[in-house]
Amino acid sequence: MPSLPSLDKNVNLAPHVVLLGAGASIAAYLHWGRKGPCLPSMQDLIEVLSLRSVIEDAGYETAGLNFEAFYDDLSSSGKNDDLRVLIESRVYEFFSSLTLPDVPTIYDYLVLSLREKDIIATFNWDPFLLQAYMRNEVVTKDRRPRITFLHGNVKVAVCTNCEVAGVNGRRCSRCGTSMEPSKLLYPVKRKNYNDDPFIKTEWDVLRQKLNRAYFLTIFGYSAPVTDVEARSLMLEVWKENKALEFAEVEVVDIRSRKELESTWRDFFFSHHYMTAKDVFRSYLFTHPRRSCDAFASASLMCEPWHDNRFPHFKTLKELQEWVVPLIAEEELYDKERKSFTGNPLAPNEKTVL
Numbered sequence: 212m213p214s215l216p217s218l219d220k221n222v223n224l225a226p227h228v229v230l231l232g233a234g235a236s237i238a239a240y241l242h243w244g245r246k247g248p249c250l251p252s253m254q255d256l257i258e259v260l261s262l263r264s265v266i267e268d269a270g271y272e273t274a275g276l277n278f279e280a281f282y283d284d285l286s287s288s289g290k291n292d293d294l295r296v297l298i299e300s301r302v303y304e305f306f307s308s309l310t311l312p313d314v315p316t317i318y319d320y321l322v323l324s325l326r327e328k329d330i331i332a333t334f335n336w337d338p339f340l341l342q343a344y345m346r347n348e349v350v351t352k353d354r355r356p357r358i359t360f361l362h363g364n365v366k367v368a369v370c371t372n373c374e375v376a377g378v379n380g381r382r383c384s385r386c387g388t389s390m391e392p393s394k395l396l397y398p399v400k401r402k403n404y405n406d407d408p409f410i411k412t413e414w415d416v417l418r419q420k421l422n423r424a425y426f427l428t429i430f431g432y433s434a435p436v437t438d439v440e441a442r443s444l445m446l447e448v449w450k451e452n453k454a455l456e457f458a459e460v461e462v463v464d465i466r467s468r469k470e471l472e473s474t475w476r477d478f479f480f481s482h483h484y485m486t487a488k489d490v491f492r493s494y495l496f497t498h499p500r501r502s503c504d505a506f507a508s509a510s511l512m513c514e515p516w517h518d519n520r521f522p523h524f525k526t527l528k529e530l531q532e533w534v535v536p537l538i539a540e541e542e543l544y545d546k547e548r549k550s551f552t553g554n555p556l557a558p559n560e561k562t563v564l
């Protein structure tokens with residue numbers, strides 16, 4: 212039985228799930244003006260991490276080498292573990308060295324665009340999401356989405372005794388011992404998401420949210436063939452979502468609409484999807500912190516709201532100040548059950564649309 216999402220006092224408490232792939236970090240990097248180190252694709256890693264001579268010295272031909280297939284073979288055959296470990300440590304060091312610039316980045320907008328009922332799940336190893344999450348805590352406090360790392364992350368460490376995850380370099384919040392860096396899960400064909408307890412928990416959290424989500428935004432994630440398993444793990448729970456026929460999928464990606472339709476068709480219910488090439492034109496950034504509420508009002512109540520698009524800010528402080536009234540409204544709803552304003556269009560405005 213499908214279950215109708217509710218809208219009480221203009222509030223919808225179903226989760227918004229945001230899924231991030233490499234394209235999100237590349238978009239963030241281009242948006243902040245290409246300062247700092249370039250973000251390599253898996254194929255570019257050979258040059259960026261100066262791996263060519265290392266691979267040749269180990270007796271492999273590198274002309275026209277497909278790095279992803281090469282790594283997959285190295286890892287699954289177990290033929291040259293020294294080389295595999297060396298490659299992995301170079302990758303780890305490189306991604307650990309990346310930092311966000313001081314200006315507001317797409318990652319800052321992203322963590323501020325969602326509430327504590329929502330989730331951002333990322334396939335990326337880079338530290339940008341967690342860095343943005345931490346530096347915006349001054350304004351969000353606990354009113355921020357859950358974040359999960361589906362392939363591990365250089366900024367995350369785990370205490371295996373307590374099964375606690377935290378920021379790499381800090382001590383375990385429970386037992387006080389130093390934590391181990393989380394493993395990075397490589398894009399190989401045969402991945403087992405259940406092998407590592409930390410990764411398994413991250414997937415469980417995502418799957419629970421997807422199963423109840425009302426909005427799914429897929430940002431810069433191309434669902435590569437090496438991620439067949441990831442795709443089926445998500446699709447399985449998404450298809451069981453009781454609100455699926457009311458839910459919306461949004462794909463933010465520079466590829467053509469036709470390509471995106473063919474990649475994500477399985478996730479769409481009928482025509483309930485939208486695409487955007489620029490995240491600032493996405494529904495998520497058009498109704499920051501109110502995406503599910505605004506969408507429920509428009510689609511279930513036929514009461515569309517005025518857009519409340521994120522402006523482009525010069526400083527992080529300006530961006531943080533802009534979300535303060537929205538957070539204050541959320542606090543009032545929690546304390547006094549006071550309605551969200553919502554700002555619906557007037558009847559004469561609706562006809563203009």
Ligand SMILES: [Zn+2]
Nearest residue numbers: 370373383386
């Ligand atoms: Zn511990």
